[in-house]
Amino acid sequence: LGDAQSGDVRAGKTFSNASGNDNVGTLVDRGNGLSITPGTAIITIPAGIYNTDGGVAGDPDLVSANIKAGANIFGVAGKTEVVDTTEGVAPAAVANILSGKKAFVNGALVTGNMTDRGAQVITPGTGNITIPAGYHNGAGYVVGDPDLIAANIKSGANIFGAAGSVIPGAAIASIQRGTLSTGAYETDKDVAISTVDLTKALAFYSVKTSPEYTHNGDAYTEYQLYFTSTTNLHFRRTASDGSNWVYVSWEVIRFNGPINTQQFYGAISGQQITDIAISAVNISKAFIILQPVQGAYDANYREVKATFLDSTTVRLETGGTSGSVNYKYALWVVEIV
Numbered sequence: 602l603g604d605a606q607s608g609d610v611r612a613g614k615t616f617s618n619a620s621g622n623d624n625v626g627t628l629v630d631r632g633n634g635l636s637i638t639p640g641t642a643i644i645t646i647p648a649g650i651y652n653t654d655g656g657v658a659g660d661p662d663l664v665s666a667n668i669k670a671g672a673n674i675f676g677v678a679g680k681t682e683v684v685d686t687t688e689g690v691a692p693a694a695v696a697n698i699l700s701g702k703k704a705f706v707n708g709a710l711v712t713g714n715m716t717d718r719g720a721q722v723i724t725p726g727t728g729n730i731t732i733p734a735g736y737h738n739g740a741g742y743v744v745g746d747p748d749l750i751a752a753n754i755k756s757g758a759n760i761f762g763a764a765g766s767v768i769p770g771a772a773i774a775s776i777q778r779g780t781l782s783t784g785a786y787e788t789d790k791d792v793a794i795s796t797v798d799l800t801k802a803l804a805f806y807s808v809k810t811s812p813e814y815t816h817n818g819d820a821y822t823e824y825q826l827y828f829t830s831t832t833n834l835h836f837r838r839t840a841s842d843g844s845n846w847v848y849v850s851w852e853v854i855r856f857n858g859p860i861n862t863q864q865f866y867g868a869i870s871g872q873q874i875t876d877i878a879i880s881a882v883n884i885s886k887a888f889i890i891l892q893p894v895q896g897a898y899d900a901n902y903r904e905v906k907a908t909f910l911d912s913t914t915v916r917l918e919t920g921g922t923s924g925s926v927n928y929k930y931a932l933w934v935v936e937i938v
Contacts (some may be wrong), residue, residue, distance in 0.1 A: 611650055639675065725761065767857055774801075777853040780794040781836060784846050788828055792834040794853055799828055799864065801856045803890065803933055806836070810845045823929040824852060827866045839929055859938045862905065865915075869905070875917045876910060879934050884909045886937040905930055 603618050603753030610616050610626025618624060628823055629648065634655025637644050646655075669677035686705040693706050705711070716735035781790050806826040817841045823839045826849075832931025838847055856862075861882075869875040891907045905928050910916040919928050 620698050647664060685815050689894045727891070764798060772856055772860075774855045774857045776855070779851055781849050782852065783836070783847045783849075784840055788838050790836045790849075791829070792836070792851065794832055796831050797853060797855045799831055800861050802828070803854050803855070803856075803862060803935070804828060804834055804851065806849050806851045806892070808847055808849050810847050824849075824892075824928050825866050825931040827931045828864055839928075848929075861936045861938055863934040864931075865934075866929075868929050869917055869919060873919055877915045877917065879913055879915055881913050882936040887934060889915060890935060892931040907932055 603616070605616055605618050605624075607624060607627040609628060610624075611628050611630055612626055614626045616622050616626060628650055631647060631649035631651045634651040634653040635646060636658065637646070638658040663674065663677055665677055665680045666683065668674055668677060669683050669685060670679045670681045672679040686708055688707060693704065693711075693801065695711055695714045697715065698704055698711065699715050699717060700713055702713045703710055704713070716733070718733060718735040718737050718741075718805055720740035720742075721732065722739055722741060722744065723732070749760060749763050751763060751766040753767070754760055754763055755767050756765050758765040775795075777794050779792060781792055783790050804826050806824070808824055824847075825835075825837045825839075827835055829835045834853060836849055836851070840870070844937050863879055863882075865877055865879075887909070888909045891905065906918045907930075908918075915932070915934060917930060917932075
């Protein structure tokens with residue numbers, strides 16, 4: 602005899618087993634097979650007999666490219682690039698996206714129209730300069746100028762926060778004064794000065810000797826005073842007999858401008874013409890300062906004339922008659938600009 606039970610036999614059908622004959626089955630007849638479409642919840646397949654094959658529906662769109670990154674549907678992981686582009690508060694517009702670049706905003710593909718400005722370089726002026734809208738790559742800048750300092754700005758004016766200190770009409774910025782002395786047979790002396798711009802400064806001197814210099818025969822004494830750096834003034838004495846002491850008063854005048862100065866010093870021989878090359882000047886707005894040679898035995902031997910030969914040349918001419926005598930000079934070319 603069989604061992605089937607009522608739950609193993611279709612409902613309404615009889616069967617026999619060890620317990621007896623004419624037992625009635627209770628297994629539900631479900632008819633044709635089920636067709637199941639998966640969803641978010643579990644779908645229960647009812648117990649019973651199915652007359653035909655059933656199935657669970659498949660979907661060709663169940664692929665990674667259609668699934669949000671971080672999600673996993675029936676074992677299929679979402680693609681990293683698939684994200685939710687929904688933005689209800691501050692969605693990007695085409696003007697917020699670089700020109701030619703594409704992005705998804707609230708599910709729609711948009712192409713940007715923001716101008717790429719690259720590196721903008723702006724030079725300030727008297728008026729405001731508009732910074733154009735668009736993308737700036739961070740390498741742009743506003744030009745600076747090392748001359749934007751108080752000493753270059755008129756007093757009372759304020760340029761980009763730099764308050765001026767230059768008083769209009771005050772051509773002289775400062776004057777330094779001092780004295781020095783050279784002992785017997787001492788020929789050179791240096792004097793430390795406050796820093797000056799050598800293109801806007803002049804040096805002057807006056808001198809006396811002790812004991813009073815005595816001219817014997819062709820004896821002579823000559824002097825020069827000139828800058829050797831922006832912070833140093835040099836005095837030089839040339840003499841046929843240097844036994845006397847020399848006492849010097851000096852002045853250094855620094856100008857605000859508008860002037861340019863050029864300094865020259867050296868020596869030329871008697872009966873000589875020497876041309877000195879200078880930086881070009883407008884000779885209608887320039888003049889020459891030639892330091893006089895003091896303490897000469899014979900004025901004719903120590904005369905030196907300075908004139909402009911042209912805009913780039915100063916000519917020195919001596920008044921001496923002896924080619925063996927050296928004439929020391931120090932001169933400045935001053936141009937009003």
